[in-house]
Amino acid sequence: MVRRVKEAGAPTLTTAARFVPGDRVRVALRPVLGHCRTPWYLRGKTGVVAAVHGRFRNPELLAYHRPGLPARVLYKVRFRQSDLWSRYSGPAGDQLEADIYEHWLEPEVGGAHARSRSSSRRA
């Protein structure tokens, strides 16, 4: 998906999103210093891209009065509840959707799109 957005103080940017709906992605499992929008319970978990919301200034930088550029692509990622909670007792089809920025997502090996791209994810 290609989005054209006009950033204040920045040239018009045309940037392809790294992932498309249907891609299997893994949320990065890494320590955080400071403000971060990626919830703890999703780190290291695998889900599927459900939608591309667009590009937004990076809240991890905005929180420190920085311009938050370059803007980051924000995705809606869908997870199976049973993948998130070890003792999940709800119906098997239950899902959870969360908005995750691109720099927190890695291609999940085994996904159709991940195989056709160079994967930098460590085993």
Added chain:
Amino acid sequence: MSEPERKNIARTGAGGRGVHDVGGLALGPIDRSEHDLALWEKRTDAMLILLRDNQRRVLTVDANRRMIEGYAEQDYDRIAYYEKWIRAIRNLLVEQEVLTREEIEARVAEVRAKHEKAGRGTATEGVPW
């Protein structure tokens, strides 16, 4: 309506996550009862909106969150929503050099004296920095 009861969350095994990042931790049932907002709470809400608008750009919601996430666990769980906001707004005004800490404390003392003189009750403790 009364304030919802506030509980403290045991963050056992939650090393490394932010104080606010409690999704999945056991806290029991959520108290979903609503309560009316006090005037100062509505003013706090309005103040944040004004300070982050395009004309002022003093702060962002993100900076406000970052300040709130700086609480210690016990305080984070104990302190009510808009008290977290008003402390964050005040601290960001100082961080952004819009006001000094001394100016704010002097003004708070002035307002407190005015209300006490008029026989109105004032908060017994201030909002810690």
